[in-house]
Amino acid sequence: MTDDRRPGLHVFDLDGTLLRSDATLSPYARDGLNALLDAGTALTVASARSAVAIRKLLDGVRLTLPVVELNGAFLTDLATGHHLAHATLDPTVAATALDALARLSAEPVLTTWDGSADRVLHGPGDDPATAWYIAEKRAYGDPRLASCQDPYAAVDGVRTAAVIAFVPDGEAATAVAALESTLGGTVGIMAAANRYVPGWTEIQVAHPEAEKGLAVRRLARGAGLASARLTVYGDHLNDLPMFAVAERAVAPSNAHPDVLARAWAVTASNDEDGVIRYLLDGTPPC
Structure with missing residues (x-):
């Protein structure tokens, strides 16, 4: 590890960030996430997708923290599907x-x-x-x-x-x-x-509060990590709210231009597993 990248809480977007362009998680990324988890790294995902889809797409990844699903509409225990918090329309x-x-x-x-x-x-x-x-x-x-x-x-x-x-x-x-x-x-x-x-x-x-920034902060408080450094990873406009609340925001090179402009670091693309390589083995940002 270099540049003191691992401490704190790490929250990843899925499509265009962790997932490759064919909407799959590569074996390298899966094994890398598990290696980080086994080493004690606090990490989870925040996605526009549902917990059902997250569970399927991240099959084999041993997540224990809750996930942010549907862009922050729900904070959910991935193992049980139980919603720990919600921001929903009446x-x-x-x-x-x-x-x-x-x-x-x-x-x-x-x-x-x-x-x-x-x-x-x-x-x-x-x-x-x-x-x-x-x-x-x-x-x-x-x-x-x-x-x-x-x-x-x-x-x-x-x-x-x-x-x-x-x-x-x-x-x-x-x-x-x-x-x-x-x-x-x-x-x-x-x-x-x-x-x-x-x-x-x-x-x-x-709901106006169904956005990743508020949801990630809620997740951190619930996990006892409110004071931990927050690093987020994303590629699209719906990731900008969590970029706004994070100490470090990292984007793959395929990200939307507005996201790249707000990134603390830019990695190789999602098809090269850029964000995992950046965190796991210290691959320099682009």
């Missing part, structure tokens, strides 16, 4: 978000929580990005997945962690502006190009 706000998406002719996918069980509820998947989103979860046997003909009934009486819809890239700015005009400060809205279905932008409507 039924009225979720229904208003559905109204706004209907005016945009955007098909919603809902992630809901009734206090004990999580569900991912979807319609027909008429556009290629929504179809991909559903198919990916079906492929790894996501037990939360179910079809839903009435999204308004689905959000009634439960908490909603995320309302997701996909729009063509050229319509994204207009769609975000319309959602912000309708929903104001009652929600947080994130939009990002879908890296797996070019030409489509994913829009997520969630």
